[in-house]
Amino acid sequence: MSAMIQVEVVYALPQRQEVVTVKLPEGASARQAVEASGLLEKYPDIELDRRNKLGIYAKLVKADAEVRDRDRVEIYRPLIADPKAVRKKRADEGKVMKKGGGSAEEEA
Numbered sequence: 001m002s003a004m005i006q007v008e009v010v011y012a013l014p015q016r017q018e019v020v021t022v023k024l025p026e027g028a029s030a031r032q033a034v035e036a037s038g039l040l041e042k043y044p045d046i047e048l049d050r051r052n053k054l055g056i057y058a059k060l061v062k063a064d065a066e067v068r069d070r071d072r073v074e075i076y077r078p079l080i081a082d083p084k085a086v087r088k089k090r091a092d093e094g095k096v097m098k099k100g101g102g103s104a105e106e107e108a
Contacts, residue, residue: 002025002026002027003025003026004023004024004025004026005023005024005025005026005028005067005068005069005070005071006021006022006023006069006070007021007022007023007024007028007033007067007069007070007071007072007073008020008021008022008070008071008072008073009021009022009033009034009036009037009039009072009073009075010072010073010074010075011039011043011046011074011075012074012077013077018039018042018043020037020038020039022036022037024036024067026069027066028066028067029063029064029065029066029067030054030056030061030062030063030064030065030066030067030073031048031054031063031064032067033067033071033073034046034048034054034063034073034075039075046075048063048075049063051078052075052076052077052078053076054073054074054075054076055073055074055076056071056072056073056074057071057072057074058074
């Protein structure tokens with residue numbers, strides 16, 4: 001019998017975070033951890049093959065990446081807006097940015 005490992009699976013929503021702890025056999029993949037968590041059934045909008053990416057401790061991984069004991073598998077939601085496009089739009093509008101975000105005019 002193979003050893004069992006414990007893995008956390010996390011899905012962050014705008015208002016809260018779902019954290020599920022699962023026990024898996026050694027050598028399990030990130031996809032298997034997500035499937036075992038039950039989050040795919042609870043949140044049908046999660047699409048691992050198309051929209052959502054996976055990570056382990058904030059580092060992107062493929063769904064077939066092997067997880068280790070006490071890893072934290074994170075399900076990332078797609079971005080609403082492209083950060084590069086937002087910065088370009090602000091630059092085109094001539095807004096001056098202050099350090100930390102927001103426009104510099106707001107401080108005055």
